[in-house]
Amino acid sequence: MSSLMQLTMGYPELLLSLACFIFFFLFRSWGEPSTMRNWPILGMLPGLLSQLHRYYDWVTETLAESGCTFLFKGPWFSGMNLLTTIDPANVNHIFNTNFANYPKGDDFLEIFDILGDGIFNADSESWKSQRRAAHMLITEPKFKHFQEQSSRHKVENGLVPLLTSTAEKGTAVDLHDVFLRLTFDTTCNFIFGVDPGCLSPGLPAVPFAKAMDDAEEVLFFRHCVPESWWKLLRWLRVGEEKKMALAWKAIDDFILKQVSQRMKQEGKVAEDKPLGEELSPDLLTSYINRLSDVGGTPINSKFLRDTTLNLMLAGRDTTATALSWFSWVVSQHPEVEKKILAELETILEGLPESRRDKPIVFTAEDVSSAVYLRAALCESLRLFPPVPMEHKRAVQADVLPSGHKVEAKTKILINLYAMGRLKGAWGEDCNEFKPERWISEKGRLNHEPSYKFLSFNSGPRTCLGKEMAMTQMKVIAATIFYNFRIKTVPGHRVVPSLSIILHMKNGLLVNVEKRTEH
Secondary structure (H helix, E strand, O other): OOHHHHHHHHOHHHHHHHHHHHHHHHHHOOOOOHHHOOEOOOEOHHHHHHOHHHHHHHHHHHHHHOOOEEEEOOOOOOOOOEEEEOOHHHHHHHHHHOHHHOOOOHHHHHHOHHHOOOOOOOOHHHHHHHHHHHHHHHOOHHHHHHHHHHHHHHHHHHHHHHHHHHHHHOOOEEHHHHHHHHHHHHHHHHHHOOOOOOOOOOOOOOHHHHHHHHHHHHHHHHHHOOHHHHHHHHHHOOHHHHHHHHHHHHHHHHHHHHHHHHHHHHHHHHHHOOOOOOOOOOHHHHHHHHOOEEOOEEOOHHHHHHHHHHHHHHHHHHHHHHHHHHHHHHHOOHHHHHHHHHHHHHHHHOOOHHHOOOOOOOOOOHHHHOHHHHHHHHHHHHHOOOOOEEEEEOOOOEEOOOOOEEOOOOEEEEEHHHHOOOHHHHOOOOOOOOHHHHEOOOOOEOOOOOOOOOOOOOHHHOOOOHHHHHHHHHHHHHHHHHHEEEEEOOOOOOOEOOOOOOOEOOOOEEEEEEOOOO
16 A cells, blocks of 8 residues: 555545635635636636736726725746736825835836836936936927927828828728837937838838837736746747847847947037037937936946937837827717817818918917817827836835735736726716817816826826827827828727737728818
8 A cells, every 4th residue: 555545544634624625715716707716826827818818808807896906916936916906096195195115116127127227117316317307308499399390290291191192092001000100200300310211102111110019018928927937938038038139139229329320420520519509409419418417327328228218118109009099999989080170170260371271281389279189189098098007016015095005015006908997987988988078168178187097107207298299199180180081991800919008909900081071
C-alpha cells in the first residue's frame, strides 16, 4: 500500500475537509458572474482573459454591479491586484483633495518604460518642472499663432483635397487612418518643425506611426498579465514584447534623428544669428534654445527624446482618436448633424463674402462661438475618451470617500470609459449621445467638474493642451461636416481596439459625399 493510500485512509477527516472546502468555494461563488470569480491561485485573471474581446463593456458592467469600486485580484503573488473605481467622489479625492498621496508610481513607470522620464511618467519635482517648462512654451503667443496657422494649412491643403478626391472617385476611405495621418503631420510640425507628408497623395507608409500603434497595444497587454510574465517575454524577446522592441527602435530612430538634426542646425544658426532675431517657433527648437535646465536635468538628447515622444503621444493619438469617434457618432445621429450645420451657417453669415466660397475652411476664431459643436465634442469625449484608463498608486494608507480602505502601495485604476456610462453621474440616459446635456437653458456651455468628466485629466495634472486640442478639433470637425457628408460603409463594424488609446480596431471605413445644400 502506497504512502498516499495510507495517508488518506488514516486521515478520512482530511478528505472530508478538502471536499467541504471545494463545495463551500463553489457554493459561495455560484451566484457570482463567472468573470468576477476569484479562483484559487489564478485569482480573477481567467475571467479577465475570457472577456478581453469585450473588455470595455465588461469593465462597465462589472463596476456597475459592484457599486462603482471593485478590487480585482490577480494570481497569487503576482502583484496584479488593482483597486478599480469610477466613483466621482473617489476620483476627486485621488486627483485633487489628496493628490500628493497618489502619484503615478514605480509600477506605472515600469509598464510605460518606453516613455522614459517624460512628463507622463514623471512625479514630484521632475513632473512639476517639466510641466512649468511645457506651459511656458505652449502658451507663448508666437507658438499659438504658429500652431493655429500650421493646423489650418494642413486642413486646407491636405485633408480637404483628400476628401474631395475620395468623394469624386466614389471610393471608401478609412477616416480613422486619415485623422491619424493628419495629426501626425501637424504634431510633427508643432514639435519638430517638419512636415513628414503622411497625408500626401497615396497615403505613404510611415514606420514611426505604425510603431506608435504597436507600442500602445503592447502597453495594454502589460495591463492584462502579471508583471513577471511580460518581463519574461521581454527578456526572451518573443511575442508581444518582440513587437515592443521593434516599435521602440523605430520610434527612437525617428525621434533621435529629428533631435540630432535640430541640435546641429540650432548650434550653427546660433553662431550666425544676429542679436535680437527671433527663434523658430516649434517646441523642439524652444527646448534647445530657451531652456538651459529643467528640474536639474541638462537639456541633452535623452531628455529631448523623452519629452518630444510624450508630446507626440499627446498630440497625435488623442486628437485623432477623438475626431474619429466624433465623426462616427455624429454620422449615426442626423438630428445632431443638422444642428451643427445650422450653427455653422449662422457663423458664416457674419463672415465676408470672400470667405464663403466652397470648400470652406474654418478658422479658430470662426468656431470660437460654436457652442453646440463644442457640446457635441464633449459628449463624444464622455462616451469615447481617447485615453480610457488612468493609473495611480497610494504612497500611504488612506480611506476613500466610498469607505474603501487603501493600503500603502495599492495600485489604483480609473476607467474613464465606464465613468462616462455611470448612471449616478450622467442619468438614466447616460448611454445616449445627447449634446444638449452640455448646454444650459440660456444656451451656454455647462461646466462639468473634471473629476466627473475626466477626458482632459483632473486636478494639478489637467491637460495643458486642453484648449489647443479642443480648438483644433472644432476647426477640423466644422470643416469636414460643412463640406462633406460622412456615411459609414454598410456592414462595417466599429469597435474599440485593445490599446492604451481608444483606437478603432477596424478603423472607420466611410463613404464621402460633397455637400451641395445647406
